Amino acid sequence: MGYRERNHIPDLGVGVGFRKPHVAHVLREKPAVDWFEIISENYFAEGGIQRSNLEALRGAYRVVPHGVSLSIGGADPLDHDYLSRLRDLVRRIDAPWCSDHLCWTGIGGIDVHDLLPLPYTRETLEHVVERVRRVQGEVGVPFALENPSSYMEYRESTMTEYEFLAEVAEQSDAGLLLDVNNVFVSAYNHGFDARSYIDRIPADRVVQVHLAGHADRGSYLLDTHSDRVAPAVWDLYRRAIRRSGPVSTLIEWDECIPPWQTLADEAAEARVVRDQLALQPARAASSRLA
Amino acid sequence: MNRLASLQKAVAEAIRSDVSCGQTPSAGSLAGLVAASHRGMGPADRLEVYREQFWLRHLSSLEEDYPTLVAILGAPAFRELAARYLRAFPPRTWNLERLGEALPSFLEHGEARAELSELARDSARVDWAFMAAFGAPDAPPFDDRILATTPEDRWPFARIAFHPSVQLLMVSHGVDELRERVQHGAPPGDAPEARKHLVVWRDRSCFLRVIAIDDGAFELLRILKEGAPLGASCEQVAKSLGQNEADLGPRIAQWFQQWTAKGWLRAIDFPAG
Numbered sequence: 029m030g031y032r033e034r035n036h037i038p039d040l041g042v043g044v045g046f047r048k049p050h051v052a053h054v055l056r057e058k059p060a061v062d063w064f065e066i067i068s069e070n071y072f073a074e075g076g077i078q079r080s081n082l083e084a085l086r087g088a089y090r091v092v093p094h095g096v097s098l099s100i101g102g103a104d105p106l107d108h109d110y111l112s113r114l115r116d117l118v119r120r121i122d123a124p125w126c127s128d129h130l131c132w133t134g135i136g137g138i139d140v141h142d143l144l145p146l147p148y149t150r151e152t153l154e155h156v157v158e159r160v161r162r163v164q165g166e167v168g169v170p171f172a173l174e175n176p177s178s179y180m181e182y183r184e185s186t187m188t189e190y191e192f193l194a195e196v197a198e199q200s201d202a203g204l205l206l207d208v209n210n211v212f213v214s215a216y217n218h219g220f221d222a223r224s225y226i227d228r229i230p231a232d233r234v235v236q237v238h239l240a241g242h243a244d245r246g247s248y249l250l251d252t253h254s255d256r257v258a259p260a261v262w263d264l265y266r267r268a269i270r271r272s273g274p275v276s277t278l279i280e281w282d283e284c285i286p287p288w289q290t291l292a293d294e295a296a297e298a299r300v301v302r303d304q305l306a307l308q309p310a311r312a313a314s315s316r317l318a
Numbered sequence: 319m320n321r322l323a324s325l326q327k328a329v330a331e332a333i334r335s336d337v338s339c340g341q342t343p344s345a346g347s348l349a350g351l352v353a354a355s356h357r358g359m360g361p362a363d364r365l366e367v368y369r370e371q372f373w374l375r376h377l378s379s380l381e382e383d384y385p386t387l388v389a390i391l392g393a394p395a396f397r398e399l400a401a402r403y404l405r406a407f408p409p410r411t412w413n414l415e416r417l418g419e420a421l422p423s424f425l426e427h428g429e430a431r432a433e434l435s436e437l438a439r440d441s442a443r444v445d446w447a448f449m450a451a452f453g454a455p456d457a458p459p460f461d462d463r464i465l466a467t468t469p470e471d472r473w474p475f476a477r478i479a480f481h482p483s484v485q486l487l488m489v490s491h492g493v494d495e496l497r498e499r500v501q502h503g504a505p506p507g508d509a510p511e512a513r514k515h516l517v518v519w520r521d522r523s524c525f526l527r528v529i530a531i532d533d534g535a536f537e538l539l540r541i542l543k544e545g546a547p548l549g550a551s552c553e554q555v556a557k558s559l560g561q562n563e564a565d566l567g568p569r570i571a572q573w574f575q576q577w578t579a580k581g582w583l584r585a586i587d588f589p590a591g
Binding site: 219 | 454
């Protein structure tokens, strides 16, 4: 039995990141979106407008929290206050899973608020596996790790990112959040083959996919979440869905956020890809019958 | 683990630096940690991507939290000041909303004090009061039946708890009006010198509000917020205003009505017995 089945991970369909410019529209109009993802840390406060907006959102949609500050690979101890807030949030919204990035975000008590890559070594692997197990025990729902976009690699790494990610997931029995745009960005920046990366990720552990746009900075690509999904990233998405089957997919857009309709169009496109690929085996079967 | 910690320390130091990664004294050792790119980007160029993002992200966050101060100083001067603040108070929590928590005190007590006008320092305090009200916990609605049902002789012993979002500030300029203009996209204009007592809070619909109140009401709020019982607090306020308590009574009743209507009260507690 695969990871998703064992953990009763639902396919939520195609969702959109819940972001400030569209909060009023979403809560008023309840547009046709399958689900929303929230940035976990934005909803850790014990009161205020965000908490009340989240309650309203949860009344109409399934909501999944996605963190940016857990620092699963950090050398500092895990932050218990952070974990207890995450657990409360997960319970409050009855989240089917939660996720964060394979990265570190600070050291020595200083938080740099970035998703910094890890050296992919055996030593780091043991460290991350142990922390993922603790996080899963604390939050009480399946936990998925997202592949980060990165701009540097360490000389001491002895494994590729997909090898490292796959092994962390296997050893800690965690899920994966496959960010297809991040694969594309990192592949460009580090010169590896994005398709091989997608092909080597354990498909049954993928609980969610992220799609987003990036910016070309000449000598590197920057994961800005500021544009439409690039055609090459859509191709990678098709490849990923062909391997994993239809899994919950999310459109992320965090900078220069466009009108709601643009986000809805991107979500519709993802839905078409998922539906076409889901129909393919059925089409093949019906043509055999004919 | 020690190896991972020292690598992370070296990288974090490089990306928090205000000097570009190729020019730091540790550039040589960083080159030993970070691999060069096939696209001709050296280790320093790669780290530089993260360094740029560090400053961009944190300066933008502070700009967003201090709109009135930005309007008064102008964006370039604000950024220069905010960079000095970040060097003195690096981010120590995952919560970006708390990044600017120490800025008012940095401006009040640090070397920046001499360079800034009182208006700028007042603005920083008002901007932060809004942030504090924004992130304050919720509280259950105040049950005002207690006002009608409590025997008169028990009131002097009452201790008042306020909604956690209620922030009190004394300023020397009309910063509240200036902030209002800035929030509506208008030029900041002048803020005439005027001693004001402000209350910033989050109302029942989660809107952030500011109001100027009179000296007596402010003083009573301040003392009550510190936890003093109502009787002693009223006595102290009457003395500071040069009035007797009996004359002050009707005003206090009015203030309580206003505080209740605005949702500032959270609870009234009486000592047991």
